[in-house]
Amino acid sequence: MALNELVRRVAGVLPAGAVITDPVRLRTYECDGLTHHRVVPGVVVLPESAEQIAAVVRLCNEYGVPFVARGAGTGLSGGALPRTDGVLIVTSKMRRILRVDLENRRAVVEPGVTNLAITEAVREHGYYYAPDPSSQQVCTIGGNVAENSGGAHCLKYGFTVNHVLALEIVTPDGDIVTLDADDPGYDLLGAFVGSEGTLGITTGVTVRLSRTPETVTTLLAAFENIEQGGQAVSAIIGGGIVPAAIEMMDALAIAAAEAAVACGYPAGAGAVLIVELDGPEAEVAHQFAEVERLCRDSGAFELRTAAGPQERAAIWKGRKSAFAAVGRISPAYIVQDGVVPRTALPNVLASIDRLSAEHGIRVANVFHAGDGNLHPLVLFDDAEPGAEERAGLVSGRILDLCIEHGGSITGEHGVGVDKSRYMPKMFTDDDLDTMQLVRCAFDPRGLSNPGKVFPTPRLCGEVPGVRRGVHPLVESGRAEQF
Amino acid sequence: MDAPHNTPRPGADEAPRGPGADEAMGGLSADEALRATGVTIREAGSGDAVAGVMPRWVALPESTEEVAALMRVSAGHDLAVVPVGGGTRLHWGNPPERCDLLVDTCCLNEIPEHASGDLVVRVQAGVTMESLAETLAARGQELALDVPVGGSTVGGVLATAVAGPRRLRYGTARDLLIGITVVLADGTIARSGGKVVKNVAGYDLGKLFTGSYGTLGIITEAVFRLHPITPARRWITAGLPAPRTAATGSEGSGSPVGPGTVEGSGFPVSPRAVSVALAASQAEPSAVELDWLAPSGVLTVSALVEGVAAEGRAAAVRDLLGGTAGESGTTGESGEWPVGSYGVAEGDKAPDWWGVLPGEEVLLELRVPPSGVDGALRAVARRGLPARVRGSLASAVLQVALPPEIGGPELAAFVSGVRGDVGPLGGRLTVLAAPPEQAAPVDRWGPVGALPLMRRVKERFDPDRRMSPGRLAGGI
Ligand SMILES: Cc1cc2nc3c(=O)[nH]c(=O)nc-3n(C[C@H](O)[C@H](O)[C@H](O)COP(=O)(O)OP(=O)(O)OC[C@H]3O[C@@H](n4cnc5c(N)ncnc54)[C@H](O)[C@@H]3O)c2cc1C
Ligand SMILES: Cc1cc2nc3c(=O)[nH]c(=O)nc-3n(C[C@H](O)[C@H](O)[C@H](O)COP(=O)(O)OP(=O)(O)OC[C@H]3O[C@@H](n4cnc5c(N)ncnc54)[C@H](O)[C@@H]3O)c2cc1C
Numbered sequence: 001m002a003l004n005e006l007v008r009r010v011a012g013v014l015p016a017g018a019v020i021t022d023p024v025r026l027r028t029y030e031c032d033g034l035t036h037h038r039v040v041p042g043v044v045v046l047p048e049s050a051e052q053i054a055a056v057v058r059l060c061n062e063y064g065v066p067f068v069a070r071g072a073g074t075g076l077s078g079g080a081l082p083r084t085d086g087v088l089i090v091t092s093k094m095r096r097i098l099r100v101d102l103e104n105r106r107a108v109v110e111p112g113v114t115n116l117a118i119t120e121a122v123r124e125h126g127y128y129y130a131p132d133p134s135s136q137q138v139c140t141i142g143g144n145v146a147e148n149s150g151g152a153h154c155l156k157y158g159f160t161v162n163h164v165l166a167l168e169i170v171t172p173d174g175d176i177v178t179l180d181a182d183d184p185g186y187d188l189l190g191a192f193v194g195s196e197g198t199l200g201i202t203t204g205v206t207v208r209l210s211r212t213p214e215t216v217t218t219l220l221a222a223f224e225n226i227e228q229g230g231q232a233v234s235a236i237i238g239g240g241i242v243p244a245a246i247e248m249m250d251a252l253a254i255a256a257a258e259a260a261v262a263c264g265y266p267a268g269a270g271a272v273l274i275v276e277l278d279g280p281e282a283e284v285a286h287q288f289a290e291v292e293r294l295c296r297d298s299g300a301f302e303l304r305t306a307a308g309p310q311e312r313a314a315i316w317k318g319r320k321s322a323f324a325a326v327g328r329i330s331p332a333y334i335v336q337d338g339v340v341p342r343t344a345l346p347n348v349l350a351s352i353d354r355l356s357a358e359h360g361i362r363v364a365n366v367f368h369a370g371d372g373n374l375h376p377l378v379l380f381d382d383a384e385p386g387a388e389e390r391a392g393l394v395s396g397r398i399l400d401l402c403i404e405h406g407g408s409i410t411g412e413h414g415v416g417v418d419k420s421r422y423m424p425k426m427f428t429d430d431d432l433d434t435m436q437l438v439r440c441a442f443d444p445r446g447l448s449n450p451g452k453v454f455p456t457p458r459l460c461g462e463v464p465g466v467r468r469g470v471h472p473l474v475e476s477g478r479a480e481q482f
Numbered sequence: 483m484d485a486p487h488n489t490p491r492p493g494a495d496e497a498p499r500g501p502g503a504d505e506a507m508g509g510l511s512a513d514e515a516l517r518a519t520g521v522t523i524r525e526a527g528s529g530d531a532v533a534g535v536m537p538r539w540v541a542l543p544e545s546t547e548e549v550a551a552l553m554r555v556s557a558g559h560d561l562a563v564v565p566v567g568g569g570t571r572l573h574w575g576n577p578p579e580r581c582d583l584l585v586d587t588c589c590l591n592e593i594p595e596h597a598s599g600d601l602v603v604r605v606q607a608g609v610t611m612e613s614l615a616e617t618l619a620a621r622g623q624e625l626a627l628d629v630p631v632g633g634s635t636v637g638g639v640l641a642t643a644v645a646g647p648r649r650l651r652y653g654t655a656r657d658l659l660i661g662i663t664v665v666l667a668d669g670t671i672a673r674s675g676g677k678v679v680k681n682v683a684g685y686d687l688g689k690l691f692t693g694s695y696g697t698l699g700i701i702t703e704a705v706f707r708l709h710p711i712t713p714a715r716r717w718i719t720a721g722l723p724a725p726r727t728a729a730t731g732s733e734g735s736g737s738p739v740g741p742g743t744v745e746g747s748g749f750p751v752s753p754r755a756v757s758v759a760l761a762a763s764q765a766e767p768s769a770v771e772l773d774w775l776a777p778s779g780v781l782t783v784s785a786l787v788e789g790v791a792a793e794g795r796a797a798a799v800r801d802l803l804g805g806t807a808g809e810s811g812t813t814g815e816s817g818e819w820p821v822g823s824y825g826v827a828e829g830d831k832a833p834d835w836w837g838v839l840p841g842e843e844v845l846l847e848l849r850v851p852p853s854g855v856d857g858a859l860r861a862v863a864r865r866g867l868p869a870r871v872r873g874s875l876a877s878a879v880l881q882v883a884l885p886p887e888i889g890g891p892e893l894a895a896f897v898s899g900v901r902g903d904v905g906p907l908g909g910r911l912t913v914l915a916a917p918p919e920q921a922a923p924v925d926r927w928g929p930v931g932a933l934p935l936m937r938r939v940k941e942r943f944d945p946d947r948r949m950s951p952g953r954l955a956g957g958i
Contacts, residue, residue, distance in 0.1 A: 103758055104851040126762075148682045159680075161689075162657050171935070178931045182849045184912050185927075185936050185954050186698070187643070187656050190689030194682050214764040234599060240622065240710030280766055282791030339678045343599040371680040372600075408681040415683055426683055427673070434664075434672035435685040441938040453684065 002063040003042045003085060010045060010087070013055040018093070020044040029088055032075040033135075037417055041068075041082030048093045050168060050176050050203035057201065058174035060087055066447045069197045071112060071140030075147065076335060077416025079196045079452055089201060091142050097121050098204070105209045106165055111142030111202045115149075118207060127209040130157040133412070134320060142202045147414045148194030152245040152319075153276075155370035157210070159412075161193040168204030172443035176203070191438060196414050197449040199442040213278035216244070217288050218306040220315045221273045221295040222266035226250050226365070229271035230346045232298035233369045236275065237342065239294060241287050245276040246370035247319050250349075253326070253364040253377065254318065260325035263318030266302040273300075273369070274319055276312075322366045323377065330362070330379035332388070334395045338402035339411040342372040348401050352376060355401075361387070361394045373411035374398070400425070420455045433458060512559035516541065516583070519551040530584055532564050533577035534918055537584040544589040546663055546671055546702040553700070554669035556583055562948045563667070565696045567608060567635030571642050574915050575695050576926060579952035585700055587637050593617050594703075595677075601708040602660070602677055607637030607701045623708045626652035628837045637701045643693035644914075646837040647769035647786065650761075650876045652709070655692055661705030662688035664698070667944040671702075679707045690939065696950035697958050698943045712788040716796035719784040719833055720803040720826040723750040725777070725863060753781060754856040757875045759802050760785055761852065765795040770876035773835045777863035783875060784833050800826050840870035841883020844893065844916045848900065850909030852878045861903035865896050881914070894923045901928055927955035 011019045020026060021043055030038045042065075047053045060067045066086035073080055082088040091112035099108040102125055107118055115136040118129040132151030133139055139149070145167065150159040157163075166180045167189055179189040192199050223229045229248050236243065249257070251270045257263050265272050275291050277284045292303055306312035318325075326333050340348045349365065356363045364377040376398055380391035399409045399422055409415070409422045423432060432454060440460035442448070450457060516523050522542040530540055543549045556563050561582035566572055587608030595604040598621040605614055610633050611625075618624050627639065628646025640662075645654035652658065661675030664687060674687035691701055753772060760770045769786040783803065787795045804826045839845060848871075850858045855878045862869050862882060873880035884896065893916060900911050913926040930936070933956045940958045943949075952958070 101851075101853075103853045105761065106851075150680060154680065158653070158657065159682075161686075162653055175934075177935060179935075180931065182910060183930050183932055185693055185695075185930060185932075185958065186939055187689040187692050188932050188935055188939070190656050190692070191686055193686075195685060211762060211764070211766075237601065238599060240713070242709070280764055280789070280791060280795050282794040283789050286790045339680050341597060341600040341602070341678055343597065368680070372678055373680045406677045408676055408678050408683050410683050411678075411680040412682060419683070423684065426676075430670050431672050431674060432684070434666065434670060434687065435674065437942040438685050438687075438690065438939060441942045442935065 002065055006059055006063045006065050006087070007043050009059050010043070010056055013059070014045060014047060014052055018046045018048070018052075020046070029070065029073070029082060029090070032070070032073040032078060032080040034076050034078045034416070034418055037078040037081050039082050039084055041088035042084050042086050044082075044088045044090055046090050046093045050170060053089060053201055053203055054170045054174045054176050056087065056089060057170050057172065060447055061173055061445065064445070064447070066450050068449050069142065069146070069201045071143030071146075072114070072135075072138045074135045074139045075143060075416065076337070076413040077410070077418040079146065079414050079416035079449070080143075081417050081452075083450075091140060094203070100209075102127060102209070105211075106206055107209055108204060108206050109141055111145075111205060112140050115139055115141060115144055118209075122209055123212070126212045128212055129207055130163055130210045131160050134323075141205050141207065145193050145202050145205060146195065146197045147412070150412045152247055152368060155246065155368065156242050156244045156278075161190055163208045163210075164189065164193060164205060165208055166206040167192060167202055169200045169202055171200045172445070172448040194414075196416060196453050198439060198453055200448055213244075213280075215281045215284045216276065216278040216312070217284055218312045218315050219275045219288070219291060219295070220265070220304040220306075221275065221300040222269035222302040223271045223273065223298070223300055224268075225270040226349055227346055228299035229273045230349070230369070232273055232295045232300065233345070234343065235294040235298055236291055237370065239290060241277075241290060243275050243287075243291070243370065244278045245274065246368070247274040248272070248365075248367055248369040249319060249322060250365040252329070252362060253322050253366045256325040256329045256364060257318035257321055259328040261317055261321045263314070263321070265318055266304075269302075272318075274315055319366070322364075323375075326364055326377045326379060329364075330381070332380050332382040332391075334378040334380075334391055336374070336376045336378060336395050336398050337410050337413040338374050338376075338399050338407060340372045340374065340402050340405045340407035342370070344405040344407070345369065345372060348374070348405055351401050352398060355394050355397050359390045359394050361391050363394065363398075368411070371411070372407065374402070396422075415453045417452055420453055423453070423455055432456075512555070512561060512582075513539070515555040515559060516552065519548065519555060521548045521552055522589075526584060532566070532581050532584065533573045533575070535577050535581045537564065537581045539582065540584045540586055542586050542589045546590075546665060549585065549590075549665045549700050549702050550669045550671050552583070552585060553665050553667060556948060557668045557946070560946065560948065562951055563700075564950045565637065565641070565700045567638030567641075568610060568633035570632060570634045571638060571915075573917075574642060575953040576957075577918050577952070578950050579947075581950075587635060587700075587702075590637075590702055596621065596623075597677070598623060598708075600677070601710075602679070602705060603708055604661070604677065604703065604705045605636055606703050607635060607640075609636050610634065611636065611639060618708060619711060622711050624711050625706050626658060626709045627655055636704055640692050640701055640704060641695055645879075647771050647874060649874060649879070650770060651766070651768035651788075656689055658706050659688045659692065659704055660707050662691060662701060663703035664691055664701050666699040667946065667949050675705065677705055695953045697940060697954050699949060712792075713790055714788070714792040714830070716787045716792045716828060716830060717784050717832050717836070718787070718796055718799045718803055718826060718828045719782060722753060722756065722781040722783060724780050725749045725860075749781070749856060749859070752856055753783065753859060753875060754853060756783055756803070757852055757855055757878070760799065761876045763798060763802055765798040765802075767799060767876070769874065771836060772871065772873060772875040772880065773833070773840075774859065774871045776859070776869040776871055777866055782833065782835075784836065786832070796828055800828055835872060838872075839883070840872040840881050841886075842915065843886035844884040844888055844920065845914045846882040846884070846897070847912045847914050848880045848882055848904065848909065850878045850904055850907050852876065854878065854904065854907030854909050857907045858904050858909055861900045864903065865899050867892070867896060888920065890920045890923050893920050897924050930955045
């Protein structure tokens with residue numbers, strides 16, 4: 001079998017112990033953060049360098065065997081789901097920060113470095129790495145690049161793609177290539193970020209470092225209902241303020257957080273809003289007063305301001321625990337990720353309420369309100385017959401709502417295997433075929449993370465009619481060049 | 483290189499032939515088929531040449547569907563197509579290998595949607611940057627790209643991927659673009675992204691088309707994220723003394739971090755040190771620009787501070803610049819900023835050179851990591867030519883204008899000399915504009931590591947090489 005033969009050859013190009021074939025150990029890699037999709041990989045490799053990854057990929061090409069990259073496996077769309085007939089390339093042994101260059105505000109790191117480790121390496125010098133997914137203690141920069149991950153602060157600072165200056169990649173044919181933001185021509189770096197491992201494997205990342213802001217101020221505002229909270233968000237953004245973050249939680253999400261971590265949010269709140277401002281002191285002071293006023297005008301009945309890092313952490317505690325916390329109020333749940341234009345939030349939330357009532361499925365809402373990124377937590381009891389199906393239905397209908405309102409089926413968790421079937425609802429066949437032209441350019445044999453993102457893989461074939469040299473009209477004497 | 487043909491090819495007007503020909507065209511000539519689309523078509527005149535290459539027709543489509551119809555005809559008749567926006571930068575890049583049809587986007591001039599509550603705008607590609615800015619300003623918003631004067635369009639700005647001073651704070655077009663509609667060589671209409679800022683569904687075709695110089699397809703619509711117009715702007719401008727030994731190019735490793743000290747850089751005050759100090763400053767300038775007449779002029783540095791507390795922050799920048807520029811020296815080289823010494827001036831107007839390209843005919847772009855900026859300036863000065871250097875000091879992306887009458891060999895020597903000097907600093911030099919005769923001996927783009935991948939993308943998107951063929955690096 002091709003895979004057996006490949007395993008033998010791979011062992012020859014990797015250090016001892018870097019090839020895992022033991023079924024028990026293989027099982028630890030069978031899923032990512034989306035645990036209901038499980039596949040035991042054919043073989044797992046733990047390379048230590050770009051050259052080793054390139055060697056593995058070249059062997060995969062020789063045998064026509066698919067490969068999947070994996071960082072920390074925190075992905076929530078099944079992007080790192082392995083293949084029984086393929087190789088899983090795990091970056092856990094590539095965790096070095098190779099260079100920190102403060103003057104040029106950049107760092108060069110290996111793909112397995114965790115997101116937070118970059119900030120930790122430069123924090124004492126007054127710098128940080130801006131994109132901050134909630135999973136930042138664990139998730140890798142390679143995974144972030146693949147998913148174009150964001151975080152609570154991406155409203156002001158943007159996503160991974162805005163903070164990566166160069167990538168070293170191994171192409172699906174096994175070449176090591178650098179994609180540099182300064183290169184003229186097509187922005188291949190930008191196209192690679194967010195491609196979910198389908199265009200090759202990231203082996204090195206040059207990230208932009210940002211200056212730690214002079215001041216950070218955090219406000220917690222409690223409202224009677226979510227409409228008032230939504231109104232405050234609109235007023236703040238409409239008032240020309242771009243906060244670092246604006247997060248909202250509804251009553252059910254607050255109840256869960258209280259049960260889990262006793263965050264002590266104001267009693268009786270139907271919604272809380274966390275607004276964080278950062279930047280030059282004078283600017284923040286001015287804007288903060290404005291935000292307070294706008295929250296009050298929108299009906300906030302209690303405002304709390306964090307006086308220091310500890311109080312800030314206390315305010316964030318409830319929000320940060322929200323996903324795990326719903327476990328306290330529900331035996332099982334689905335974390336959804338969709339986006340709507342911010343102005344459509346009130347409408348969409350009302351529709352979610354109706355869906356929830358109609359199907360007898362509770363939905364807790366936690367969201368990045370500033371950019372309309374919803375994370376509805378669809379709660380169900382897996383012991384109750386039919387509940388899981390109903391929850392799945394509600395969860396899917398929420399994505400339909402996002403599409404209907406001109407939004408997106410995913411704001412940060414990616415398409416992976418989980419949402420590929422929704423892609424045709426958001427895009428036409430022509431859109432998807434055109435995207436797959438990029439895939440065909442990078443990976444004509446479809447070996448790099450196949451079966452992800454696109455519902456129907458495109459057969460690439462040879463490039464039709466590629467012509468170099470003399471134009472046929474010239475050749476046939478029907479035109480001349482002079 | 484083959485010389486471009488500049489009269490209509492006899493074959494172009496004949497009935498379609500070969501397997502590429504569209505049966506539905508029913509034996510029409512290219513001219514008839516183009517006119518049958520219903521799109522306004524005119525014969526090209528001498529003003530329509532693309533870098534010296536004459537097209538046969540100019541089409542003025544009014545919608546994405548009309549562009550698609552034109553492209554289908556072009557596919558059936560093997561016509562080479564070049565898109566044109568304002569035509570202000572049509573001479574940038576290599577001349578196209580051939581060009582039958584110019585697709586002028588001037589009539590794609592609508593702004594279908596300004597969702598001000600969402601800080602998003604959807605705009606057709608032919609809308610000029612000025613008219614877009616005007617529409618957005620009516621509701622207190624802006625696209626945070628600097629608006630170049632003089633008719634450049636949304637499509638042209640994306641296709642050339644240039645950015646002005648505020649790139650330091652807001653990034654470039656690719657960072658603000660959240661959705662795109664394009665028409666491919668075969669007439670396929672494709673969209674990616676959408677109307678929301680946060681969106682990771684599918685590949686980002688918008689990124690691919692920024693910097694594509696019309697070689698992948700025609701951009702017909704774009705969606706951008708917007709920013710509120712800032713309530714106040716302050717520019718703080720200072721002169722740095724002219725380099726002492728720049729022309730002879732004394733070598734050195736540049737200054738250590740921290741303003742003031744420069745050993746062997748040739749600059750009494752190191753631009754690099756100024757840049758480092760400003761970029762690290764908590765005053766958060768939105769732009770730090772440089773203007774310099776090499777090899778021996780005074781360097782002018784200007785920083786922009788925006789926002790509600792601009793005045794206070796401007797004071798901080800002023801202190802920094804004053805501290806680095808010092809009070810020493812004599813009068814500035816030109817009257818561009820009010821100096822008695824190398825003092826610091828502040829105001830709510832930009833210096834008149836702000837965001838204006840330093841020249842037109844022979845224009846280069848020099849990029850280095852910020853720490854390489856002294857070396858880059860020295861590399862220009864060492865060539866001894868009068869060169870106007872302007873651009874972002876803090877991002878170290880500089881435009882260099884050379885005398886228009888410069889000869890080909892001189893230009894080639896300048897390019898290879900500067901490339902030789904900035905290569906080790908991690909820098910690169912691109913020739914944005916130069917007349918074909920003068921640029922003939924020059925590799926406009928320099929080495930591009932990802933070129934093989936770019937070529938493969940081009941082959942998939944435009945297998946017949948009909949979209950602005952040959953304009954980009956490596957003959958893409
Ligand atoms: C509790 C929790 C909170 C989260 N919060 C956020 C959040 O706030 N924002 C957010 O955006 N996401 C969030 N996520 C999702 C997830 O953490 C991110 O998608 C993260 O970027 C995945 O990184 P990883 O290293 O775990 O990647 P994996 O899960 O291992 O892989 C994810 C994808 O990346 C590919 N990949 C991994 N490494 C490479 C590489 N070197 N080269 C090419 N492809 C590669 C894989 O093939 C797969 O397709 C959260 C997840 C959890 C569990
Ligand atoms: C610091 C700085 C200052 C600048 N100042 C100015 C200035 O003062 N005035 C000014 O005009 N410009 C200025 N520019 C350049 C400007 O931003 C654009 O590059 C230029 O204006 C292009 O717009 P256009 O519509 O004229 O494009 P055109 O000249 O029409 O086209 C340029 C290129 O883009 C392609 N193209 C055009 N439209 C499309 C489309 N819809 N789809 C695909 N490809 C397309 C063309 O084929 C061509 O290759 C400046 C740039 C910088 C960096």
